[in-house]
Amino acid sequence: MKKESLTERDLKHIWHPCSQMKDYEDFPMMHIASAEGPYLYTTDGKQLIDAISSWWCKSLGHRHPRIVASVKEQMDKYEHVIMANTCCEPLVELSEKLANLAPSLDRVFYSDNGSTAVEVAIKMSLQYNAQTGNSHKTSFLALKNGYHGETILTLAAGDCELYSSPYAPLMPKIPNIEIPYVTGEDDANWNLIPAKSWQAIETQLNEYKEHLSGIIFEPILQGAGGMKVYSPDLLKRLRKWSYENKVHLIADEIMTGFGRTGKMLACDHAGITPDFVCLSKGLTGGYTPMAVTLTSTEIYNAFYDDYATGKAFMHSNTYCGHALGVAAALAALKIYEDENIIANVAAKSCELRKRMEDIATETNALTNIRNIGYMVAADLINPDTGAKFASKERTGYKCYQKAVELGALLRPLGDTVYFLPPLNTPDSVLDNLANIAKDAIIAVTRQA
Numbered sequence: 001m002k003k004e005s006l007t008e009r010d011l012k013h014i015w016h017p018c019s020q021m022k023d024y025e026d027f028p029m030m031h032i033a034s035a036e037g038p039y040l041y042t043t044d045g046k047q048l049i050d051a052i053s054s055w056w057c058k059s060l061g062h063r064h065p066r067i068v069a070s071v072k073e074q075m076d077k078y079e080h081v082i083m084a085n086t087c088c089e090p091l092v093e094l095s096e097k098l099a100n101l102a103p104s105l106d107r108v109f110y111s112d113n114g115s116t117a118v119e120v121a122i123k124m125s126l127q128y129n130a131q132t133g134n135s136h137k138t139s140f141l142a143l144k145n146g147y148h149g150e151t152i153l154t155l156a157a158g159d160c161e162l163y164s165s166p167y168a169p170l171m172p173k174i175p176n177i178e179i180p181y182v183t184g185e186d187d188a189n190w191n192l193i194p195a196k197s198w199q200a201i202e203t204q205l206n207e208y209k210e211h212l213s214g215i216i217f218e219p220i221l222q223g224a225g226g227m228k229v230y231s232p233d234l235l236k237r238l239r240k241w242s243y244e245n246k247v248h249l250i251a252d253e254i255m256t257g258f259g260r261t262g263k264m265l266a267c268d269h270a271g272i273t274p275d276f277v278c279l280s281k282g283l284t285g286g287y288t289p290m291a292v293t294l295t296s297t298e299i300y301n302a303f304y305d306d307y308a309t310g311k312a313f314m315h316s317n318t319y320c321g322h323a324l325g326v327a328a329a330l331a332a333l334k335i336y337e338d339e340n341i342i343a344n345v346a347a348k349s350c351e352l353r354k355r356m357e358d359i360a361t362e363t364n365a366l367t368n369i370r371n372i373g374y375m376v377a378a379d380l381i382n383p384d385t386g387a388k389f390a391s392k393e394r395t396g397y398k399c400y401q402k403a404v405e406l407g408a409l410l411r412p413l414g415d416t417v418y419f420l421p422p423l424n425t426p427d428s429v430l431d432n433l434a435n436i437a438k439d440a441i442i443a444v445t446r447q448a
């Protein structure tokens with residue numbers, strides 16, 4: 001009997017995430033054998049540049065020897081124990097470091113994925129208000145084009161119908177606010193959003209303020225909603241308005257945190273401290289599932305009382321505070337320090353942008369280039385007409401297929417092509433990535 005291939009065995013059982021499974025009929029999944037630094041290696045010996053840091057989490061690339069060593073060392077002691085009623089030296093050390101990321105956010109709540117970290121913040125905000133005499137504050141606002149995860153509540157907070165529309169009947173209403181975008185730090189509106197835009201936003205905020213518990217947002221860079229960049233001035237204004245109206249700010253830094261935008265936290269561009277910061281992905285360098293929600297002692301204190309008052313925050317996830325994640329996170333934070341990761345990102349951000357600009361010039365098939373830190377994005381257009389492609393043509397998906405053939409894992413969001421590589425990717429690899437992207441875009445858009 002003929003031996004089944006790995007693809008055949010895969011397709012018999014595995015339901016891949018964020019995929020139309022039928023697509024695998026004519027473009028099978030890659031068979032990964034190993035990964036190192038910015039590269040993935042397939043079982044047939046192909047090398048692929050991980051241009052999207054494996055869903056934005058591999059901030060320090062794959063198999064960083066110091067993270068690997070730290071995880072192995074912890075594995076020899078123990079892998080995981082229940083976090084309720086226990087602690088250990090590494091967990092306390094990590095919490096001390098995380099408590100210093102944002103001034104006054106010195107309380108650290110652990111969970112095991114980004115969506116949950118956002119849900120935790122929403123739940124804490126709601127419960128805080130209920131326990132401090134503000135039980136009428138039960139609603140939330142978010143930003144247009146936001147993305148906050150895949151649970152029902154975080155889909156409701158997000159604004160990506162592609163992922164949420166089938167579940168609309170179960171989703172609570174979380175209205176979103178339209179905001180102005182910029183192309184990056186050199187944009188004329190980077191430092192100041194147009195007065196008219198703020199007036200429109202403030203009008204909407206005022207409309208909801210009476211029952212508003214919190215505003216949820218990805219600071220500076222919105223990811224899954226299309227890699228859109230906005231001004232830190234908006235965050236400053238939101239902070240001022242929310243202080244005045246006693247509304248919480250919930251910063252979802254799951255993708256932006258740990259240096260992606262050229263600062264440790266994207267909120268640092270605005271010099272603001274939100275009431276909650278949600279972190280995951282780069283927290284462990286992308287080595288294990290782990291997330292945290294940071295908040296202030298003032299909020300924590302509203303939950304602190306005799307057990308019988310029922311004020312405790314009773315959320316729990318089996319794997320919160322996972323010891324291997326803690327070991328990875330401690331090593332990752334040390335690497336950030338020792339290897340000057342964030343200063344390098346800030347210094348090299350323009351070079352990453354320049355690579356996309358060159359591709360645009362050479363292909364005539366890209367528009368609306370925007371970037372911040374180690375992310376650059378642009379939208380595909382027909383090189384002959386300058387028009388957008390119809391979404392049914394799946395031009396972005398075709399670019400993904402071609403780029404894989406040529407040696408890079410790009411995963412455009414619709415027709416938005418973007419690079420979001422590990423923060424320590426060598427220049428020569430970025431040059432190769434740019435060449436591959438250019439060739440893929442030419443091959444696909446000239447055929448269209």
Ligand SMILES: Cc1ncc(COP(=O)(O)O)c(C=O)c1O
Pocket residue numbers: 056113114115116118147148149150218223224252253254255256280281
């Ligand atoms: C901004 C943001 N929030 C939340 C999430 C959800 O994180 P997770 O996939 O770990 O649940 C993501 C994932 O991409 C994200 O980019």
